[in-house]
Amino acid sequence: MYKNETKVAQIGNRSETQTGTVNPPVYFSTAYRHEGIGQSTGFDYIRTGNPTRKLVEAAIADLEGGDQGFACSSGMAAITTILAIFESGDEWIVSRDLYGGTYRILEQGFKKWGLSSTYVQTHDVSIIEQAITEKTKAIFIETPTNPLMEETDIQAVAELAKKYNILLIVDNTFYTPLLQRPIELGADIVIHSATKYLGGHNDVLAGLIVGKGKEVCEQLGFHHNSIGAVLSPFDSWLLIRGMKTLALRMKQHESNARELASFLKNHANVVDVLYPGRGGMLSFRIKKEEWVNSFLQNLNLITFAESLGGVESFITYPATQTHADIPEEVRFSIGVCNRLLRFSVGIEDVEDLIKDIDQALTRLSSEA
């Protein structure tokens, strides 16, 4: 059994025997020739199965310790594919502090089809337990949460889920299997917006699902094919290419994030720093709301953009970007205020990042 660092570097190697190609080919073919009726090569139609996509699906299943992987055209497509295994009347319990896109598909999408969601703080298992009803079919958690960076005890939630015979779904986008493997802690399904750390270069939109257990995998496979929100062969290949450096990148993201967290904590114009101590994501609140725009415009190196997990550092303003679809009163009540900024720390030299943040923050008080 190889370590994850070895596994990611080796994705796709030895997958092809005819030429010995080290880098797997991109199979664009939509259809596969059959020798005769009932004589399939295992591949029939691109939506159902594609050799390039299959490599990334097998790789993520292996990295996460699950049974089967499914690659989707975006992280949201992965979530919708999972939602399709449920039905009208079912209920979900969901992390209260949640990516806005997930909140939107639950509230403005699946609610219409009779699937309702209850939002709770998931760091306390007793709160989750209180929310469970007869109709609860799944618990969906993000850990750490986005953007408040609160960690949930996956193992404790998994035990609770087993007790009530409920599926546990964990969004592992922020930590990746390099830092956290929810299935090993008892989760049934893991999802990723692979656009983020797994892809890592801000050049591909992708989602991944990993299932554990025969029944769950069969259901996911059925809907993956039926709904058809699958990842294209080229994007599968780009994702594989990105994943090969995942281990290296995560180390750099994390060491930069640690230094930036302690720098920000000591800065006079910053009031809170939310960093769980691992990974490359942190959030912070600056002193005054009216400073936000100037701060972002003062940045020379760090990019003000939505998304995260890329080699380049990004700062995001959740209030108007990632969490714009969550009503203001809900947003405020959970702490996503108008002074909160989310920082996806890149792999640049950490001194350069600190210098950029420092000058942008310091100019605020001199301007005021």
Added chain:
Amino acid sequence: MTKEHNFSFETKLLHNEHKYDPTNGAVSVPIQHASTFHQHSVDEFGKYDYGRSANPTREAFETVIANLEEGTNGYAFSSGMAAISTAFLLLSQGDHVVITEDVYGGTYRMVTEVLSRFGIEHTFVDMTDLTAVKQAIRPNTKVFYVETPSNPLLKVTDIRAISEIAKSVGALTFVDNTFLTPALQKPLLLGADVVLHSATKFLSGHSDVVAGAIVVNDPDLAKQIGFLQNSFGAVLGVQDAWLVLRGIKTLSVRMDFSIKSAIQIAHFLQNHPSVKKVYYPGLTNHPQYELQKEQSEGAGAVLSFELESEEAVKQFVELTEIPVFAVSLGAVESILSYPAKMSHAAMPIEQRLKRGISQSLLRLSVGLEHPDDIIKDFSAALETISAKNQGEIVR
């Protein structure tokens, strides 16, 4: 720009607002891989912020397909089924769909096994029978779902008549236009509300990309589909959007050639003693031949035919050398499919037989090979089969 709207369809395929890049003059749309875009102010975001919501390369394909279908807005998806699934997301629990009975197996599966679990009801009808369509209407009917010509029996539905029925009860008409493409049929001009495509097929045409599209011509519907596309996120990858755009440039020449061949092949099959029946709306004895001529500019390049037996089908598949035996259609290569085990495998056998999709039915998507070669190939295969069968009878 206004001038361009006067161009004929063939010219529009090549000359549209994306014919060259405004910054450097490149005549092929660049592939923009960026998943996110730099913003300059908290208060005002640029047109592009995140790749799922909008991407310039995908947008180029979306505007082109909208323009070709004469709609206002186009949306690109990661597969035809992703487009169809997203369109169905317009519905709510308790709604009802009236749908073509010999619909593509994947759509059948979506309606019967997915929508039904979210409380969306359906009735399958023969859409060529308008009385049956009217009888299927319920107070909660919200969508009429049409495939014309249908798959695999090539039945032709009167889009205008269905749209009128739908409008009279305040429902929407969805038309899957995969088989004909806007080169031959423009459902929005006939009254449809939502046009769907598996762009994997004729639009791309090269068996090298899986893609789907939706086109609408109503601002309110556009807003709803745009919201669902972004929320669900089953969007088309940028390289694939570029491949579809590349395929579309030759859509008309490919269609013209394949249709001419299809007509020749249909006639050949119809006159062959070993062929029981040919389904092709370009044949004068097709029940909706006149309707097809009236609502579209050609019968398309897909036909189905029935041989004597399942055994004959098996032999035919093994004996023919030109068409690839595979699922899918609408490619430069001719593709022979066996609906019972391929496109319609998701439909239970009794449902299949009820619809006339027998065990001896084959579907042919005519490609760009010379039609004489295909006819020669088929002729030799059919001859061998009948000689073999006669030999067996003699023994």
